[in-house]
Amino acid sequence: xxxxxxxxxxxxxxxxxxxxxxxxxxxxxxxxxxxxxxxxxxxxxxxxxxxxxxxxxxxxxxxxxxxxxxxxxxxxxxxxxxxxxxxxxxxxxxxxxxxxxxxxxxxxxxxxxxxxxxxxxxxxxxxxxxxxxxxxxxxxxxxxxxxxxxxxxxxxxxxxxxxxxxxxxxxxxxxxxxxxxxxxxxxxxxxxxxxxxxxxxxxxxxxxxxxxxxxxxxxxxxxxxxxxxxxxxxxxxxxxxxxxxxxxxxxxxxxxxxxxxxxxxxxxxxxxxxxxxxxxxxxxxxxxxxxxxxxxxxxxxxxxxxxxxxxxxxxxxxxxxxxxxxxxxxxxxxxxxxxxxxxx
Numbered sequence: 001x002x003x004x005x006x007x008x009x010x011x012x013x014x015x016x017x018x019x020x021x022x023x024x025x026x027x028x029x030x031x032x033x034x035x036x037x038x039x040x041x042x043x044x045x046x047x048x049x050x051x052x053x054x055x056x057x058x059x060x061x062x063x064x065x066x067x068x069x070x071x072x073x074x075x076x077x078x079x080x081x082x083x084x085x086x087x088x089x090x091x092x093x094x095x096x097x098x099x100x101x102x103x104x105x106x107x108x109x110x111x112x113x114x115x116x117x118x119x120x121x122x123x124x125x126x127x128x129x130x131x132x133x134x135x136x137x138x139x140x141x142x143x144x145x146x147x148x149x150x151x152x153x154x155x156x157x158x159x160x161x162x163x164x165x166x167x168x169x170x171x172x173x174x175x176x177x178x179x180x181x182x183x184x185x186x187x188x189x190x191x192x193x194x195x196x197x198x199x200x201x202x203x204x205x206x207x208x209x210x211x212x213x214x215x216x217x218x219x220x221x222x223x224x225x226x227x228x229x230x231x232x233x234x235x236x237x238x239x240x241x242x243x244x245x246x247x248x249x250x251x252x253x254x255x256x257x258x259x260x261x262x263x264x265x266x267x268x269x270x271x272x273x274x275x276x277x278x279x280x281x282x283x284x285x286x287x288x289x290x291x292x293x294x295x296x297x298x299x300x301x302x303x304x305x306x307x308x309x310x311x312x313x314x315x316x317x318x319x320x321x322x323x324x325x326x327x328x329x330x331x332x333x334x335x336x337x338x339x340x341x342x343x344x
Contacts, residue, residue, distance in 0.1 A: 001305065004029040004062045004086075006053045006077045008041045010164065011091050012068030014286060014293065018301055019066070020045040021292045025305065029060035053077050057084040064119075064308060067091065070165070071172040075100040078120070082111045087119045089304045093180040094122050094318055094325040096172060097332075101325035105318040112313065121304045121314035122321050126181040127188060128296035128303070131265055131280040135251075138258060139189050143269060145255025147190055150229035152182045154247040158236045161211055169206070170213045175328055178245060179233040183221075183324045184316070189251065192224030194327035194343050199334040205236045219331045 003019040005012050008030050019027040031050040032038035042049035050056035057065070057080060064087035067077045074090055081088045088108075095101040104120075111118035126132055139147060156178055161169035165177070187194070201214040216234025223229060237246075247262040256271030265280040283295040307314045314320075323343070330343045 001025045001063045001308070002028045002061055003064050003066065004031065004056055004060055005041075005066045005068060006031045006056070006081070007068035007070075007091075008032040008034075008038050009068065009070075012066070013041055014297065015066040015068050015089075015091075015301070016041050016045055016047070018293050018298055020047075022298075022301070022305075028062055029056050031056045054080060057081060057086065062086055064089065064304075066123075070168040071176045072096045072168070075103055078104050079107050082107050082118055082120065085116055085118065087304075087308050089121050089123055089301065091123050092184070093176045093328060094321055096176055096328070098326055098329040101318075101322055101329070105322050108318040112317075117311055119304070119308045119311070119314065120318055121307065122316045122318060123297075123300055123304075124181060124184045124316045124321065125285060125297045125300040126185055127316065128299035129284060130282065130296075131260065131267070131284075132185055134278070134280070135185075135249075135258065135260055135267060136189050138267075138269060139251060139253075143256060143271060144251060144253030144258050145271075147227055147251050147253045149252040150186055150190075150223075150227065151250045151252075152179070152186060152229065152247070153232045153249075154178045154182050154245070155216070155233070155237050156235035157239050157241050157244045158205070159239050160235050160244065161206055161213065162209060166211065169211050173213060173332070174216060174233040174235045175219070175231075175331055178235070178247075179231055180324070180328070182231060182233075182247065182249070183327060184321060185249075186223070186229055187321075187324050190223050190227055192227060193323040194221045194223050194330075195225075196222045196342055197327055197330040197334050199331045201335050214335075217331070217335065219334075221327055221331075 005016045019025045027045045027047045029048040030041050031053045038049045065081040067090040108120035199219040201217040203214040205215045215236045219231045221229045250259045260267045267278045285295050286297040287295050
């Protein structure tokens with residue numbers, strides 16, 4: 001399968017490497033506005049370099065495209081790739097506003113139902129982490145009864161908005177850049193859509209450094225008819241903090257409680273039968289093993305390939321993750337209006 005990548009930044013370069021390393025795919029072309037960067041990636045993997053994705057779609061022989069542009073710039077390249085008849089794997093989030101999210105869903109559904117039956121998938125790779133699969137299965141088994149409350153904490157070092165993505169940090173939020181995964185995992189764990197949101201933000205630290213975006217936020221989101229979830233998302237931890245990204249998750253049910261700590265990869269489960277601590281080992285998201293990337297990121301890309309081959313709708317197709325994007329849009333609207341918002 002011949003693959004092209006649009007956007008060769010942090011995650012786009014990882015897409016390029018994995019497509020190059022997998023035995024049943026060939027990285028044919030890469031595209032980025034940064035000519036020096038895209039040339040470097042192209043040379044590493046013996047691919048063609050482009051600075052215009054429309055030219056890449058027209059000139060390169062491609063079966064599928066990875067879209068790994070900044071969070072707020074997903075809509076145009078995804079729609080262009082679909083119009084060119086390509087299968088599309090796009091990075092999370094689906095979009096940073098409801099209009100873009102719905103436009104991608106509409107185009108994906110038309111492409112899936114059309115003669116060519118194109119596959120579109122959002123790369124929520126954390127669903128493929130073995131730790132998270134265990135958590136999902138424990139909840140599905142009823143180990144904590146019916147979930148009632150969720151607490152999700154996710155934070156980044158300040159080097160992320162001030163260095164890693166400084167040029168476009170103001171166009172996103174820790175809600176999108178990090179907590180997209182957490183929202184998606186909770187949506188998956190609960191099997192229920194978000195229905196209402198209420199949020200508060202704090203700002204000033206990044207504003208003072210010329211980056212007009214909030215330092216962090218808390219969002220209270222109701223899922224289904226009787227589950228409440230509190231999401232904390234921030235990115236001003238000091239650079240001396242031991243990890244660039246860290247987090248904690250707790251799901252409380254009517255018959256037990258389940259916690260997971262990112263840094264130690266440990267889960268604790270308590271119910272009427274007692275308590276247990278589980279320590280996860282092995283590859284996580286994108287670990288280097290024998291010179292190649294291994295882990296959930298690769299498994300996610302392989303899921304995309306399998307869906308292309310079989311015509312199956314991906315587990316994280318735009319249609320299936322639209323509710324998460326609308327909840328994120330609702331959070332942003334709640335911050336603007338300073339009130340609870342319906343997710344519609």
